[in-house]
Amino acid sequence: MTTPEYLSSLNNRYRLGNSTEHTFRGDLQQLIESLIPEIKATNEPKRQSCGAPDYILTKGEVPVGFIEAKDIGDSDLIGKKKSGHKEQFDRYKASLDNLIFTDYLRFVLYLEGELVTEIIIGEIVDGSIKPLPENFTAFENLLKDFVVHVGQTIKSPERLAKMMAGKARLLADVIEKTLKRDLDDNLNPKTSLEQQFDAFKDYLIHDVSTKGFADIYAQTITYGLFAARLHDPTIKTFSRHEAAELIPKSNPFLRKLFQFIAGYDLDDNLVWIVDSLVDIFLHSNVEEILKNYGKSTKMEDPIIHFYETFLSEYDPKLRKSRGVWYTPAPVVNFIVRAVDDILKTEFGLAQGLADTSKTTIKLNTQTPDKRSTTGYKQVEQQVHKVQILDPATGTGTFLSEVVKHIYTKFQGQQGIWSNYIESHLLPRLNGFEILMASYAMAHLKLDLLLKETGYIGKSNQRLRIYLTNSLEEHHPDTGTLFANWLSTEANEANHIKRDTPVMCVIGNPPYAVSSTNKNEWIQDLISDYKKNLKERKINLDDDYIKFIRYGQHYID
Incomplete structure (x- = not known):
């Protein structure tokens, strides 16, 4: 099909008087x-219902450009008037670096979120489409240049964090819409996404919402790729399948979770964003971007740039609601x-934090014992005396x-x-963290720091930083039905909460004044501070007070 043939076909459909934007997609x-010819332009209505652009242009399996189409003559093509158009326009512009908005006659190109050019190849005159042949060559060159766009080399942590945040935000939006659609469908068997949502609620974060799950899912993929790229020896090649093998074994949870959700069975609605x-x-x-990490003369930590810049770009409300603020070095x-x-x-303890002495604790096994006061057989175990816990570890600044x-x-x-x-x-x-982005970065920070000090691991021992809600009491150990690596993460966090003599x-x-942690266990603990107190001018429900009470609970 040539450009004149394209306009002729549009005109024939347009003159029928009953066309919509969908009429012209083919x-x-x-x-x-x-x-x-080397480009495939995919148009799948199923994907669009979950938030994808109308056209995804791919070369091989790699997306090279995106096109969002409105109806012919739509005066609000770039979202200046209608709120729905503006929200979509802003979201796509922030997260897709090579993007065209079109009404099939007018083509507006944005690169890296910036307006580059606009070309019009036809106009409506007396109810018909009149071609503008003087613009055909420029239009065809625009399309050919559009699909050979090569992203600029990214050299700063701030820019990479912002680009990651844009993709992650779009990814979370699509995940949430896809999950809600799946949950509303009671006729078909549960999709993989639904099963994973159920597993997260059962094993890890028990009050997780569809939005909260979408956040975790999007950040897992984003930071899984980030960690993998950091450990990638082949700079000129990279894929999500390669990434699954590159995530450090010191973080088995992220490694297995990433392999599961970003592997060969990745939901079709998400493939285009991940790629x-x-x-x-x-x-x-990434290694070059982080090359100054850990230098004693460097007060600004690139990891913090990623954490704070990413979170403030990704969801500033999430940052505020979780009370996320950087502690000065x-x-x-x-x-x-x-x-x-x-x-x-x-x-x-003469060696202070470096102390290696041990103490004996009693653990309840899973073996029933009627003679025991707990109903289970107790065993003694030696553990290190100076157990250290950061229950709100963020990116691992204190542990580092x-x-x-x-x-x-x-x-x-x-x-x-x-x-x-x-x-x-x-x-x-030991460390606990509830936000996936900072959880992944804490692992990454300690991994990098230990290597910089000359540590060579021989046992593939995991770092004891866990994705969990500190202010939830430990739960009964879970089984190994679905996604046993999820239950492993929960069980190991349980072991710290229940058995480890944290010193x-x-x-x-x-x-966070408006605390989101209102489960019965922490509310019962904080009630000790409220006894005989007329709580009118003072608020004891701030998360920082709950964490102080939590620390006292361990010391008690």
């Missing part, structure tokens, strides 16, 4: 694939040194500072450092 698809996200990382040398350093000093002076502080005691003793980490540090360094509760709790 014509534009046919024109694009005729002008550029376009892969393209962003293909144009990023000097404050973190002071708190860690103060705890180290208290352990030495008040507890008689603990590692740096202890490392100063091993200067000149590199030969025993790796063994010390595996035998006496990792088994007692140091350290960190900066979230500040």
Whole structure:
């Protein structure tokens, strides 16, 4: 099909008087694939109902451009008048770096969110479409250039974080719409997405909403790709299937979760976004972006750029509701040194945070025992005495500072450092986090820091940072029915909450006056602080007070 043939076909349909934007979709698809045979222009109504652009242009399996179409003559093509159009326009412009808006006659090109050019190939005159042949060559060149767009090399953490946030926001929106559609369909068997939603509620975050699940899902894919790209030795190639093998084994939960949700069975509604996200990382040398991480002379941590910039771009309300604010490095350093000093002076532990002494605890096994007061057989187990927990670990700033502080005691003793980490540090360094983005970055930060200190792992021991809600009591250990890696994460977090004799509760709790943590367990604990208190001018439901009460619970 040529451009004149395309306009002739549009005109024949338009003159019938009953056309909609859907009427002309086949014509534009046919024109694009005729002008550029190596390109496939996919138009799937099922995807569009979940938030995808009208056309996804792919070369091989890689998306190279996107087109959003409105009805012929639509005066609000770029969303200046209708609220629904504006929301869609802003969302696509922020998350898709190579995008055309069209009413089939007018084509408006945006690259990296910026208006580049506009070309009109026809206009409506007396109820018919009049071609503008003087613009045909420019139009055809526009389409050909459009599909060979190559993203610029991304060199700054801020820019990469913003681009990741745009894709993740679009991904979360599509996931939520797809899940709601699936949940409303009671006739067909549960989809994979529904089963995963149920598993998250059963094993991990029990009050998760469809939006909350979509956030976790989108951030898992985004930060899974980020972590994989950081460990990718082949800079010129990258794919989501390659990524599944590159995520560090020190984070088995993210590794398995990513393999499951971004593997070969990835929901068809999500493939196009994930593959376009892969393209962003293909144009990023993540290792180069993070090359200054951990240098003592560098006060600004690139990981923090990713965390704060990503979250403020992705969902500033989520950041506020969870009380996410960065703790300045000097404050973190002071708190860690103060705890180290208290352990030495008040507890008689000469090595402070580096102490390797052990204590004996009693654990309830799963074996019933009528003679026991608990109803289960008890066994004794030796564990390290100085157990450290950051219950709101964020990107792992405090735990990283603990590692740096202890490392100063091993200067000149590199030969025993790796063994010390595996035998006496990792088994007692614990963290809880509820936001997937910061959870993934905490793992990444500690992984990078340990390698920088010269640590060479031999046992593939996992970092004891878990995705969980600190302010929920431990739950009964779960089985291994569906997604047993989900239950493993929950069970290991349970082990810390229930059995581990935490000695140091350290960190900066979230500040959120309108606390989202209102489960019965923490509300019962905080009630101790409210006894005989007429609570009119003071609010004790702020999350930071709940975390202080939580810390007291461990010390008690």
